[in-house]
Every structure is written in structure tokens, then in C-alpha cells.
Amino acid sequence: MKTQTETVAERGLPSFLISKHGLFIFLCLLPALLLVTVFIYYPLFKGVIMAFQNYSLFDLTNINFIGLENFKTVMAESGFKESLINSFYWVFFSLIPQFVIGFIVALLLRRKFRGRGIYQAFIFFPWAMSGFLIGLIWRWMLNGQSGVINDLLLKLHLIDSAIPFLSDPNWAMVSVIVANVWYGITFFAIMILAALQSIPDELFEAAKIDGANYVQQLFKITIPYIMPTLIVTTLLRVIWILNFPDLIYSLTNGGPAGSTHILSTFMLEKIIFGQNYGQAAAVGVIMIFLLLFFSIFYVLATKFNKAGDF
Amino acid sequence: MHHLKKGFLLLVLMMVFMGLIAGCSSSDAGTKEKDGKVTLRMVESITSPARTKLLKEMLKKFEDENPTIKVELISPPLKSADEKISQMLMAKEDIDVLEVREQTVKNFSNNKFIEDLSPYTSKWENWNTLTETIKHGATAIDNKPYYIPYGVYEKTLFYRKDWFEAAGLAAPKTWDDLVAAAIKLTDPSKNRYGYSFRGGAGSPDYIEFMTWSYLGKQIAQKDAYFTQDGKVMFETPEAGKVLDTFVKLYKEASPPDSISWSYPEMVQGFTSGMTAMLIQDPEVIVTAEENMEKGTWATAPLPKGTPSGVAQQPAGTAGWGIGAFSKHKEEAWKLVSFLSSPEQNLFFAKNNSLIPIHLSAGDDPYFKEGYFSSYIEMNAKPEEFLIADRPVEYKGYAEYRSLAEKDIQALLLGKESKEDVLSKWTDFWKKEKENKK
Amino acid sequence: MGRQINWRLLFKVIFLSLFLVFTVFPLYWIFITSLKPGKDMFTFPIHYWPETITFDNYINIFKISSFNIYIVNSLILSIVAGFFSLIIALLSGYVLARFEFKGKTQVIFAFFITQMIPIFIGLAPLYLLMSKLQLLNKLPSLMLMYTVMMIPFCTVIMKGFFERIPSSLEEAAMIDGCSRITALFKVIIPVMLPGIAATFIFAFVQCWNELFLAIMFIDKEEAKTIPVAMNSFITKFDIDWGAMSAATVLSVIPTLILFAFAQKYIVEGMTQGSVKG
Structure with a gap:
């Protein structure tokens, strides 16, 4: 909150202005808060209640509070543990390549060159597709018997026999992650590119005069300057990636043998196959807690108090 | 003064927004009768663009015959359809006619989402011309007709006649024949495999009917996951044989990717010329007719188990029921009975490639000859081709299916042993039985 | 100095080109698929350009x-x-x-x-x-x-x-x-x-x-x-x-x-x- 108080102080707004604007503030926030409360928090609240009930479609006529029973049942399932571990892999190995490649792309696009506009328009396009569709498309391409990716790799003599992308548990995880990386690089690239362009050129010129080489510039100027963006973007992505069942759902549906289930697909399965809303809600509550703890830890670890803003 | 202006502006903005929503919502609320017309809301579940078109055609006929009734058809995408129907019923929406499936009927009746149709069927002239399978399916839960099926989903064997002839093979009669033939026809270098395996969603169905086939009449009549002497069907030696056959079929005669295949991929594998055999519902007939050359493929009765010498499978049904919160139940029944009339059902079954529900359809040449003949053959030998009921009245059946799906894949990958899997399932069903008491 | 810049340029060109291929290939593939008649969709070997182009789909x-x-x-x-x-x-x-x-x-x-x-x-x-x-x-x-x-x-x-x-x-x-x-x-x-x-x-x-x-x-x-x-x-x-x-x-x-x-x-x-x- 430090920056905030500073800017307010800079503006030198007298304190009475603040109370004077009470109504204005209230009215401006009202639509957003009202809508979010009614259509996001109210259903969430109801959903969290379900986590403590035997809310199953099999028999809705007899719904009771059953304490932590849903949590106990869910956590005892081997599928839950596997999804939890997979979630870490999924988030970590999706995030790192997205970040690194996105960063490099952004660095390379920082300076204007001919055709940059068209190039940008093209590389933005994965962002224009839905997760469900991306899953389907990659399933189409990764098919072990007649998929185009295997065919390409074979033709380029990179492999001797078709890779069982979707039938081998390890490859399946690699496959969903590659698809997710493909989808997510764009977001990083846009955010980082934007941050890079906000760096004043004078900073680089000064560094050049000091004789700093590219790598030194990168670590001394570029990265520190865009640090806030990197931190916020990364946190957002972690949350979004964990909460992103669409792609896995349509690419592998969690299989084979649950090897690509993450918490959010595990939860989806509880609803669609098990029709057990109570247990699904319990998984959801666990996810929210995990993300909350992670966010707090992350904010503390990066000592980035502004991250609390998002 | 400024504040007032600002506040006013904001309020106006919000009111416009809210008004837009509210205004549009009041315009066409519900199924209110307008000038004496009744609008029925009908939801389908097993949707496809082609079937929706077909249904609309039939509804048009219905509307022409009943000028005071209008039908609004709701067709959610297949994957979320049942979930959506449940959601609608949970919200007590006045759905008039809905597609009820074997898998959903128990939930719906438990929750009093659907009407018991007996007051209507008792007066229905066509009830008695329904086949036994259909009557049985309609009244499977609580002995009450909760829905009128529109057809039967029974599996049959599809095979590549040309490949079989070229290899000097006859259509397999037993699972052992099938595995042997499948292995013989497999040649990965040509991207050709013996069998369209199902390792993905729905795979427990295959374990189910294979185990039933191997166990034959040992299966308890009314409680098909248990044997007559009260054992879970998975603790029999036959269940072990089933899993051995199943794994062998995958490892030696099926595309590696088929570990994640479900219905669409299996069919695609067969119709695209990758696999030689497929065991599926009659719906495949239409797709195969569209995509494959005549004479290259044929159907045959379901392979039998050893040593039982019988094949045994569920007669899956789906059909039309009436929503409990419907305000126009009389009209809804009119629609259901229209759709279930011999004439309309024959039209629907033919175009949707299903086994029709009325006895009279057996005389229709389309079903008597051609690709449906394998079904006629199976029906003609009820001692060899048995029908069993899925344990839908158990609460855990849905959960079992999702668990078993994972276990089956783990088994195929060698991550879990046959014994582990069987004892897991045995324990599961023992517990289910206890909980049910 | 000049040589150094060329290396960087080379890296830039190669990296951006590879990345473009990686990003655009799925779209290309879907586009090609959409032009193929139903029967060619699963044919083996795979064609990277449809043999017959159709707008039927x-x-x-x-x-x-x-x-x-x-x-x-x-x-x-x-x-x-x-x-x-x-x-x-x-x-x-x-x-x-x-x-x-x-x-x-x-x-x-x-x-x-x-x-x-x-x-x-x-x-x-x-x-x-x-x-x-x-x-x-x-x-x-x-x-x-x-x-x-x-x-x-x-x-x-x-x-x-x-x-x-x-x-x-x-x-x-x-x-x-x-x-x-x-x-x-x-x-x-x-x-x-x-x-x-x-x-x-x-x-x-x-x-x-x-x-x-x-x-x-x-x-x-x-x-x-x-x-x-x-x-x-x-x-x-x-x-x-x-x-x-x-x-x-x-x-x-x-x-x-x-x-x-x-x-x-x-x-x-x-x-x-x-x-x-």
C-alpha cells in the first residue's frame, strides 16, 4: 500500500475530500460490488455449504449436514492424491516454459522491425481459442496412429517409431503440458512486451555509456524495472492454470489411468460421473484454500506488497 | 450540486443496465398459454445435429396434428446434457417431456423429478404391442413405467468382411475366436489392427458384459453384479479370465492409443479402415453405411463367453418421460404417445438406426434383412443371447464406473495387477450391497 | 561489434521463425483439415496439402x-x-x-x-x-x-x-x-x-x-x-x-x-x- 499512500500524499488531497467523496466512491463501486456479490459470492457461499452436506444427485430428498465427511472421503481417494501431485507438475511445468519463452519473445519483439505488427497478430492467436477447442485440436494432432505430429517427427527422422503421446501416462502429461504452454505463452509475451516498452530508453542509453553489455543490461535494468509485472503476471497465471480444466478435459479427460487428472478435472469428474456435488464442492474448497495459501506465501516471499492488489 | 449530478448519472447508467436485463427477462417468461395455445418444453439428452433435425421433423408433424400445442425442443450438447437436465429439474423448472436414460432414471425417480406414467399407459392402446425388452426397460425401476423407450441399445459385432475373407477367417463366435482373429489381422506397419478397443470413457461396460457372458446363468437374475450364490461377480475365476482376454486383446491386437478411446474413436477406427472389428450399438450402422464401401463389412451376433457358451448383455434403453413439474401433463403425454406410436417410432428407429420398440417392426424388411439381421438372430435365440440388467438401483454404480475406468487403464498399462483390480471391485460391491440393506 | 549484432540477429530470426511455426502450425493443420473431404480425413499417409479441396465442411x-x-x-x-x-x-x-x-x-x-x-x-x-x-x-x-x-x-x-x-x-x-x-x-x-x-x-x-x-x-x-x-x-x-x-x-x-x-x-x-x- 506504500505507493498508494504516496500518490495520495503527492496529490495533497486534504482529508476532508475523502469523506466528501464518500457517496461518489460508493456509487462507483456499487455496480461492480453488487454484481460480484450476487452472482459470484452468493453461489460460492452456497457451493461451500454443499461441501459439508451429502449433496448427491442420487437422492436429493434427504440432504443433511455431514461435517467433514466429504473432505475425508475425497482426501482418502488415491485419485485425489494423484491429482494433487499432478496439479503441481501441471502448474510448474506449464508456467516455466510459458514464462521463459514468453520473455524471450517479448525481448525479441521490443524493438520495431518490419512486419512486427503482422507477426504479433499471428502469435496472439492461440489466446483467441477456447481451452476446450485447444484440447480437441491437440488430440487430433497427437493421435498415436494417424496424428500429424508423429507423422512429422517420423518424416524428419527425429524418431523411429510413433510416440504414444496419449496412451502412455508420462507422455500424456507431457502432451497436455505442451498444449498448455502453446496456449499460455502469448499471455506472458503480451504482458512482458508491454512492460518492456514502458522502460524509458534513457535508462538503456545511460547503461550503454557505462559500458554495460546486453546481459548486464538485462539483469541490471530490464528485469528490475519490469519486476512488478513479472510477479503479478506469474501469480495470476498460477491461479488460472490450476483453475483450467477445459484443456485436459477435452485432450485426455484425465487419462490414461488418472495420470493427467489435476484437481480441477478431478472435481469436474465428481460432478459429471459421480454426480456428487458435495464431494465436488469439497475439492473446490480445498483448491481455493491451496491457492489462498500459495498467494499469501508468494506475496510474502516476493516481498511484493503490491501483489495484494491482484 | 455536482454530487447530485454525478450520482444521478450513475444511477441512470445502472438502471439502463439492469433494465436491459429485467426488460428482456419479462418479455417471454415461461410456458404461459397465449391465445389458448400450450407450449411444451422438451429436452433431449443423447443429442447430435442429425438426430435433433429428425426430432424436429417429427415434432412438426405432431404440431400439425395438434394445432393447439407448440413444442420447444431443447438440445444441449451431449457431454453436458444429463448434467443440464438434472440442473433444470433441481431448479424445479417446468420441463414437460424429457429424455430419460437407463443411467438417469433411478436418480430422477428418487428425487421425484419424473412422473409415474402408469395412469397413462393403462389407457394406452399401444402398450401391449411393445416388445418384452421395452416393457422390461420401461418398468425397470420400482416396477413403474417412468418412461417409454424409443429404442434399444444392444451391442453387436461389426467386422471387416473383406479382410476376414482374405485371411480365410470366419466371423468369430466366441471371445477366444475373436482374440485369435484379431491378432491375425493385426499389422502395425500397415496401421491395421484387429479390434477397436475401448480403454477410455465407458470401458467398464465392456468388462460388464464380458463378465456376464463368461458367467452366463450363474448371474443372479435381479442383481446382475452378483452371482446366484451371493458372490460379487468379480470374485469368480471367470472374471479373471475376462481381464486376461481383455488385456491380451489390447496388447496384441489393438492400437496403442485405444487405451483412451471411447465410442467416437472406436467407430472412427473401424470406419476409417484401421481396425477389423468393433463391438457397438446399432447406431454405428448408419455411420458405417455412410463411410464404408458396401460389401466390405458385416454384422454378427455378440461373441460368447467360455465355458458358459452364452452371450449376455444389458438391453440399454432410453426414452421419453414426463417432468414432475410440468404444468401440461395431459399434453405432454399426448406428445410422448405420439412419439412412441408404431408409425413414428419406426421412422425414428430407422433414421437413427435403433432397434424399434413395437413387435410389428419385426416384419419390416429394413430390420429383417441387412445389417440388423444379427439382432434378429440374437433375439431368436434367447437361450444363447441373454439380457441382464445394469445395477442402476445401487447408489455407487456411477462411482464404480468412474473408478473402474481408471483401474482398467492402470491394468492395461501394467500399473495395477489383475488381482488388485478384481479385489478392489469386489470390495466396492460388497460395501454397496451392505449399504443398500 | 558488427559481427556480434549479426549473431544476435541470427538468433532472433531463427527463434522468432521457430516460434511462429510452433504457434501457427495447429491453425494451419485445422485449416487444411477443414478443406479435406470427409473420406480423406483419416487416410494414411497424411497429406500436408489436401489432394482435393472442398468447401463442403x-x-x-x-x-x-x-x-x-x-x-x-x-x-x-x-x-x-x-x-x-x-x-x-x-x-x-x-x-x-x-x-x-x-x-x-x-x-x-x-x-x-x-x-x-x-x-x-x-x-x-x-x-x-x-x-x-x-x-x-x-x-x-x-x-x-x-x-x-x-x-x-x-x-x-x-x-x-x-x-x-x-x-x-x-x-x-x-x-x-x-x-x-x-x-x-x-x-x-x-x-x-x-x-x-x-x-x-x-x-x-x-x-x-x-x-x-x-x-x-x-x-x-x-x-x-x-x-x-x-x-x-x-x-x-x-x-x-x-x-x-x-x-x-x-x-x-x-x-x-x-x-x-x-x-x-x-x-x-x-x-x-x-x-x-
């Missing part, structure tokens, strides 16, 4: 579904929802950036938490709520849902933009006699136009692609959206890859056009919000 999707209606629905829906979330976020973002008040941290926190909520946890209660409010099965209620969905993210993005614009700008205008709202619309918004454009595009794309809410809340044919229609090409026993690929190509076109025109603004816009963003 495109014609077909208009035949088997009312795809033209869905396109219009999706367009209206995404534009309206994007617009309203923008307006609402503009107000809340502005207040959160310019004023200090009690409960501000909590408000921001409340917006932040929404990002963590798995959509399915609240879906059943939300359905009941919408049913009680008589808001089911109407395009405008979907607009409302999408607007709500986008508000938190847009608010925070907007807040970042406002924080980078010196408040002296509107204060000067206010001294000239403008009200705060007039100053906001007349002076500040023109300055942050790229940022607004970028936020709008983000919101638009999210709404354009949303599937689950659209399935749940819309029944009637006339109000369906593109993602729902595409999902219905997956049937019990068949995935219609021809229709699916053709629909994919059609559905990507509007967003691609939007990107092509606005990519400058996206980056520029995000630049405004980047540090605080």
Missing part, C-alpha cells in the same frame, strides 16, 4: 446447424458484455486508484479471490438463482453473467491504468469547471484509449470462448453461441472433425481480425498498465 455446418445465428449471437454477446464490464470496471477501477477509503483493501481482496474460484463450485447454486430470478434461457442474462465474470479482472487492470495517469490531469479539468465524471470521460479516457481497447479485447475473447455457462443457461436455438454449437458436433458415436475444423476456422476469424487491427493497442494498452497491472 463449411457449407455443411450451416446446413446442420444455424451457425449464422450463433455467430451473430456470439458477436453481440461478447461486444455487449465486453462493453458493460468495461464501463463498470472503469468506475470501480477509477475509485480504487484515486481514493483512499476504509475497506479498500478488502474490496481489492474480494476481487482477487474471485480469480481462484473454480467455476463448478457455484454452478448449481447459480443455476437455481438464475432460475428464481427468471433469467434463464435469455441472451441478456448470459451478457450479465459474462459481464460479472469479467468485472474483477477488468477492474484491477483499469486501476493499474488510472494509477499511471497523473491525477493533475483531471484536477486541472475540474478547476475549469468540469464535474469529476465529465473530467473522467472527457480528459482521462481519451488518454487511456489503448488501455481500454486492450482490456476490451481481453474481455471480448474470454466471452467469445466461454462454454460452460452458455450451455447451462441457454436452451433455445436462437440464443446459442458458437462454442455451444461446436460442442454439439461431438456426438455419442462420432466427432465430426470436418464440421469441427471448419467451425474452428470460422470462429477464429473475428478474433484474428480484431487482433490484427488492435495488436498495436494491446501492447500499447498493456504498457500503460504494465507496472501496476
